[in-house]
Amino acid sequence: MGDSLTRLLFLSDYNTRVVVAGTLLFGAGAGLVGTFLLLRRRALLTDALAHATLPGIVLAFMLFAALEGGGKRLPILLVGAALSALVGMLAVVLIRRFSRLADDAALGIVLSVFFGLGMALLGMATRMETGHAAGLSSFIYGKTASMLLFDAVLIGVVALAVVLGCLLLYKEFTLLCFDSDYAAAQGWPVLLLDILLMFLVVTVTVIGLSAVGLILVVAMLVIPPSAARFWTHRLSRTLMISAAVGALSGGLGAGASALAQDLPAGAIIVLVAAALFGFSLLFGTERGLVKRAREAARLRRRIEEQHLLRAVYELLEGGKLGSAPNFPDYPLMFPPSTPKLGADPNFPGQEGVPISALLEARSWHPRQLRRAMRRATGRGLIAVLPGDACTLTTEGWNEARRVVRNHRLWELFLITHADIAPAQVDRDADRIEHVLDPDMIRKLEALLPAQTAGIPASAHELAGRGGAS
Amino acid sequence: MQWMALDTWIVVVGALCAMSCALLGNYLVLRRMSMMGDAISHAVLPGLAAAYLLTGSRDSVTMFAGAAVVGVLTALLVQGLYRLGRLEEGAAMGVVFTSLFALGLILLRQAADHVDLDPGCVLYGAVELSPLDTIRLWGWDVPRAAIVNGATLACNALFVLLFYKELRLSSFDPALATALGINAQVMHYLLMTLVAATAVAAFESVGSILVIAMLIVPPATAYLLTRRLGVMIGLSLVLAALSALLGHLSAITVPGWFGFSDTSTAAMMAVAAGAIFSVACFAKSCYAWGRRGIERMSFSLRSVGEDVLAALYRRREAGDEAPVSAGALRAALARPGWTALALWDLARRRAVTRLPGGYALTPAGLRQAEELVRSHRLWETFLVNIAGQSPADAHGSAMRVEHVIDAAMQSELARQTGFPELDPHAKPIPRGSSSGGEP
Amino acid sequence: MNAAVPLHISDLTVAYHRKPVLWDVNIALPEGKLVGLVGPNGSGKSTLLKSVLGLVPRSSGRILVYGKPATRNRALVGYVPQRETVDWDFPVSALDVVVMGLYREIGWCVPVRRRQKEKALAALETVGLAEYAHRQISQLSGGQQQRVFLARALVQDARLYLMDEPFAGVDAATEQAIIALLLELRAAGRTVLVVHHDIQTVPTYFDHVVLLNMRVVAQGPTEDVFTEENLRRTYGGKLTLLSDAAEALARRGAQRG
Structure with missing residues (x-):
């Protein structure tokens, strides 16, 4: 075992080296063709085609066995496979x-x-x-070990041709997959392009049979491009990554199956591809789940923080300082030299609000509130006062004013322009306000000309005092 | 060919298995999830292998448990990749079932040391051997596979009967089903679980090819032949059983024609199902073409006859009441083909009479011709006054449309054009018999 | 035929599943005009554009673009399809989409070169999207996506533009941008046929109107044709008799164009 491992690692065995190279090229070709197939939304067509190759393979074998006595010559079998796949495709078209x-x-x-x-x-x-x-039966589950040197070279050469075909027709296939109607309107022969693409698909499927087997060859056309979509939004990179994933799983899988002779090679290759897919699904830099989860968590934290700031602000506004005439116009730029509250006797948040009132203001869970407060305190937006109360710091005050203003602008917009009853507005505004960018705020201000400066009054009864009065 | 009790049991096992698959397959085909059947029947493999490895036994309960878990897992993973990964559904299926199948193959190879189960058997099973493994039941030696598959069929039938309307609704309109309080998601997962369990029950006896074929092909054939769900389900069951019978028959006869002894029965059952589908598809297309052709021919004949009537009417209108020869009529028509046949038909219906100089309208023929010309001229009026066509264009259109205007349309045309007396060419519009509604 | 007429359609009949959608349609567009194609839902507006481009088979009729059959004069026709027809999740950038307008010019198997990219960038600039050139198209707003499609047609430098509801579901800014663009095209002597839904804005946007409901109800300069009477005829529902008759014909299999 140890010996064979080192032999494998250094690819010292010429035969293994060629088989690995051939499978690797096949993987790359399948990754490229598969990308276009996936974008044309025909991923599962390969599955049908691959299964449809079997009668052709067996018939070719029987024919040549009857004629010359020994029919197991790969090129002949593959031609039979391709012909029968084409018949299968024709059958799909006819049924449709x-x-x-x-x-x-x-x-x-x-x-x-x-x-x-x-x-x-x-x-x-x-x-x-x-x-x-x-x-x-090695065509059913795939068996790299049984591959002859000549077979591996054949597979490699055909795969290389497929790769070249994809690169040459890159532009045409892109247009076909993105907008076939437009392609036809421009005068591209859409049917011919489709046939060319399907021809490449059949070719790559057929050469994959001896390595991966006909049940699993569809995986090599579907998994690599699906994995690539998690990493990028650009087609050229999707193709590169997909080809890389295909090549990697083909090469690694073929290598590994040279180690474990009794395991079906196709299964190993597909499992390598599946592992790469799983990795991409989790850690893909464009659509990976981890990235999206982190983004979602960041947004949720921001929403929590903004809810907290707005709740504190609105409680302050609704408290005894709410009647103070200077309240709404308190300067937005609080003197930066004031590190903490307390220095400026005019600061409206001197008193602070009890946490119990905060709990009542929104329907949040105590734990949720505590978490949001801890985070906001850490960011220097909120200061905890003795006696289970808290208030806004200078930065918190400025931030709260901004948040409240956005919220109320949006509410006003909904009421004046979208015909929503004021009582429902709070919930609708809640969701959108957090994702308002400066551009949209400018637009809102333009739509609501009376509101360019200052904070508009709330459009509805505020929870904190509405219930009390 | 020799038919023995063995062969009967093979057909019974195959038929039971095919029917239990086809029953569920109806809903897969209707929901456009045929490939989900393919995916699940591949994906149960690791469930089976894991069940073997974990318990070391081949008893049915473990197997069904393993399959049910994997069936639901497949459905969940496909849904998850579709929603979370934003993959297209086909691609999500492709990723999930191939990965699971590959895993299953490896596990199976690991388990191969302990149990006698090889991948080949998974594909085409051993329905030929199933009658050998029997259980004594009420004094009968019944093959175990027949009991397992029969039980599955009963289970599936119970499921379909119990949830008939829920399944129907959630297949056709999942949104409405949810609105009515039927959880389409739950129905979906229940269905997937049953498909997986059915696949397992069928695996040992007939292999996965037959499972996939019977899930899809008989229901698809039935779908071609009827548009009613109940009929479709019944028909698919009959077709499934028929495929099993034909499949076994051909498995022991057809290879003989080419000098072979026999071949895999399960595979031939799938081929038989395919053959039945092809025949149904071909026959249906032929029937549709034939019917359409006959309809078109009889319509053409009627049109020519009506054109003849209208031509006679126009001559009469111009003051020429003399009989018209067939040759002159042919010259007057835009489409003179079949004039002789049409004249014969009209004479038979006593719309025209044959006089020494040619043909003339009978009173009945005159009434018919008036209706026709009325339709023609009303349509022209409509096109010109309402749809803004030029009078020259309108005539060509009216020549075609006059043949399809029925009484209701004619009175609607008259109403919309304001019961005109003259058409755009200033020709009088005859009063039809059914047009007494004029104010 | 007259080579100065941008689009001349005669006796066009198009049927889906043997049911006519367009029926004996005759249209001749004047050059250098903004033409609105107006009609109720299902009146065959999009089908008309598609049949000009050869995307749907026609049962009968002749379509000439500048005097030649439309399929032989494709280079002169720019097409803006409806936004919903494509998958906006597709991994291409706005610039890539615009360059697609030049693919025919580039030819088979030849890669896109810098010169074409610059041309496409200029077209994006015209529609005010230069800064979004490298954004993936799903990250654009609906109006911006529509403008990308416009830029793709513009870059083709066609003489006749066919636009399928470019105003559907766009914001006010995009609507203004599109209008400015249309005026520019007209000033450059181009002919633009726009499928339009909003009857209110027809008189302000278009010089020429084609009212369509299976047949052409009226066509001509807006001030002559866009009358209440014609609109009532187009939208009034009286023309349902047309489709009734068409369906009856289709049922009998007697539709021979």
Whole structure:
């Protein structure tokens, strides 16, 4: 075992080296073609095509076994596979054209019936005296170990041709997948392009059969591009990453299956791809779950903080200082030299608000409130006063004014421009206000010309005092 | 060919299994989730393998538990990737089932040391051997597979019967189902669980090819042939059983034609289902074409006849009441084909009579011709006055439309054009018999 | 035919599933005008544009663009499809989409070069989106997406533009931007056929109107044609008899264009 591992790591075995290289190239080709296939929304077509290759493989084998006595020559089998995949595709098109069945049913019918036919033929072929039909089943689960040197080279060369084809037709395929109507309007032969794409798909599927097997070859066209979508929003990079994921899983998988001869190679290759997919799903820099969860958490924290600031502000506003005439016009720029409250006797937040009142003002859980307060205190927006009360610091005051202003502008907009009853407004405003950017605020101000400066009064009864009075 | 009790049992096992799959498959096809059946029947593999590895036993309860867990897991993962990962549904399915199947293959290979289960068996099963493994039941030697599959069929039938209207509603309109308090999500996962359990029950006896084929093909065939859900379900069951019978028959006969002894029965059952589908699809297309062709021909014949009547009427209107020869009529028509046949038909219906100099309208024919010309001229008036066409364009259109205007449309046309006396070409519009509604 | 007429449609009939959507349509557009194509839902407006572009099969009729069959004069036609027709999650940037307008000019298998990118960037600048050139298209607002589509048509430098509801679901700023653009196109002598939904704005936006409801109800200069009488005929519901007749014909399989 140890010996074979080192042999593998250094790819000292020429045969292994070629097989790994061939599978690697196949993975890259499948990743490229698969990207376009996925964008054309035909991901599962490959599954049907791959299953439909079986009758062709077995028929080619039987024919040549009968003619020359030994039919297990890869190129011949692959030609048979490709022809039968094309017949399968034609069947899908015919079913779609001549029946009112949906796409999925057409795919399922072709997949199962062709595969059944292939198995039935295989059942006969294994009872043939000539040839070694038993080896045919390696096309079902894939077996890199049984690959001859010539086979690996063949696969590599064809895969390289597929890669080149994809690169040459990059622009055309992009247009086809993005907006086929526009392509047709510009005079591109959309049908021909579709046929070319499907031709590449069939080619890559067929060369993948001997490495991955026909049940799992669809994985190599679907998993790499799906993984790539988590990393980028650009097509060129999607293609590169998808090809890389495909190549990596092909190469690694083929290498690993050289180690574990008794495990089906296709399964190993697909599991490597699945692992890479899982990693991308979690850590992808563009759509990865971790990134999105962190963004969501950040937004939630910001919303909590803004709710807290607004609640404190509104309680202050509604308290005894609410009647103070200078309250709304208190300068936005509090002197920065005042580090803490207390220095300025005019500061309206001198008294602070009891936490119990805060709890009542919004329907939050005590733990949630405590967490938000701890965070806001840490950021220097809120100061805790003795006697279970808290108040805004200078920065907190400025921030609260900004938040409250946005909230009320949005409320006013909803009432005056969107015809929503004032009682409902609070909830609607709550959701949007947190994502208002300066541009939108300017627009709001323009829409509500009376409100360019200062903080508009709340449009509805505030919870803190409304209930009391 | 020799038919033995063994063969009967093989067909019974195959049919039970096919029917239990087809029953659920109806809902997969209707919900456009056929490929979900494919995905789940692949994905149960790791569930099976894990159940073997964990318990070390092959008893049915563990297997069903493993399959149910994986079935729901597959459905959940596909939904999760679709929602959270924003992957297209097909791609999500592709990712999930291939990964699970690959995992299952590896696990199976690990388990292979303990249990006799190889991947080949998973694909095409061993329905040929199923009659050998029997259980004694009420004095009968019943194959175990028949009991397992029969129980699954009963289970599925119970599910479909109990939730018939819920399933129907959530298949056609999930939003409405939810609004009515039926949880479409729960129905979805229940269905997926049952599909997985059915797949497991079928695995051992017939393999996964037949599961996928029977989930999709008989219901799809039935869907082609009927538009009613109840009929579709019944038909799919019949077709599934028929596929099993035909499949086994052909498995032991067809290879003989090519010099082979026999082949996999399960695979041939799938092929038989496919053959039935092709025949149904072809026959339906032929029937539709044929019917359309006959309809079109009879309509053409009627149109020519009506054109003849209108031509006779126009001559009469111009003051020429003499009989008209067939040749002159043919020259007067825009589409003279079949004039002779049309004349014969009109004479048969006593709309025209044959006089020494040619043909003339009978009183009945005259009434019919008046209706026709009335439709024609009303339509022209409508096009010109209401739809803003030029009078020249309107005539061509009216030549075609006059043949399809029925009494209701004619009176509606008259009402909308204000019961005119003259058409845009200043020709009088005849009073129709059914147009007594004029104020 | 007259090579100075940007678009000449005669006797066009288009049927979906044998049911006519357009029926004996005759249209001739004057050059250098902004033309509004107006009609109720399902009156065949989009189908008309698509049949000009050869995207839907037609049962009969002839379509000439500057005197030649439309399919042979495609380079002269710029097309702005409805925004909903594409998947905006597609991994391309605004610039990539605009460059697509030049693909035909670039030709088979040749990659996009810097010169074409600059041209596309200039087109984006015209619609006021230069700063968003490298944004992925899903990160643009609806109005901005619409403007990207406009830029893609602009970059083609066509003589006849066909726009399918460019004003649908856009904000006021985009609507103004589109109008400014249309005026610019007209000043440059281009002809623009715009499918339009909002009857209120027709007289202010368009010089020429085609009222469509399966057939052309009226066409001509806005001040002559855009009358209450014609609108009533287009929208009044009386024309349902047209589709009734069409359906009856389709049922009998007698529709021969």
